[in-house]
Amino acid sequence: MRTGTRLLRSRRVWLVGGLILTAGAAHAASIERLHVDHEHEAYRVTARVHIAAPAGPAYAAAIDFERLPDYSAMIESTRLIGADKLASRMRLCVLWYCKTLRQVMRYRLDPPKRIDMTVVPGRGDLSSGNAHWRFKPDGEHATELEFRARIVPDLWVPPLIGPWAIARALREQVVATATAIERLAQHRDDANDKPTP
Structure with a gap:
């Protein structure tokens, strides 16, 4: 009985969160697939995103960590720590x-x-986890971005909306980051197309 209830709740979270996310992301990168699973304390995220920018500029935008907040209202700040850490x-x-x-x-x-x-x-609100981004050219002017992650949050949320809130937040984070990558990549592309005076 408990497994069936958990499965039903997981499907409901996916459906409701997906509908809200779709409604709020009309001008975002094109989300082809986005799914969040919750098991015990861990959340697994898988996504496929279509970015309207060539693969080179899309990748360059994704690793331009300190400029991404300029292209997303959700990303408040990013800061490099040493040679291989990002806050x-x-x-x-x-x-x-x-x-x-x-x-x-x-x-x-x-x-x-x-x-x-x-x-x-x-060092933050996640106790453990990992994330993986894969960039594949999709023709000359677009990129297919595959994302997968597994994270264990270490933060308090109101009990009534706990797993649902975290699942929705993870979806929104993926959309916000992909949209910021697309906008920054397009800006870089536009700047490269301008003739030098």
Whole structure:
């Protein structure tokens, strides 16, 4: 009985969160697939996103960490720490509850195709986890972005909306980041197309 209830709740969270997300992301990068699973304390996210920018500029935008907040209202700040760590703050709101999510990730780059990140424990609101970005050209002027992550949050949310709120926040974070990458990549592309005086 408990497994069936958990499965029904998981489907409901996916459906409701997906509908709200779709309604709020009309001008975002094109989300082809976005799914969040919750098991015990861990959340798994998988997504496929279509970015309207060539793969080179899309990857360059994704690793231009300190400029991404200029292209997303949700990303409050990003800061490089040393040679391989990134601290970021995301503003997430669900119903009446808002939270600034802090995270520090150790990253590894494999241009122009991969970004791999691992949570630095004790440095934010995630106790453990990892995230993986894969960039594939989709013709000359577009990029297919595959994203998958597994995270264990270490933050308090109101009990009545706990798992639902976190699942929705994760979806919104993926959309906000992909949209920021697309906007920054398009800006870079436009700037490169302008003739030099």
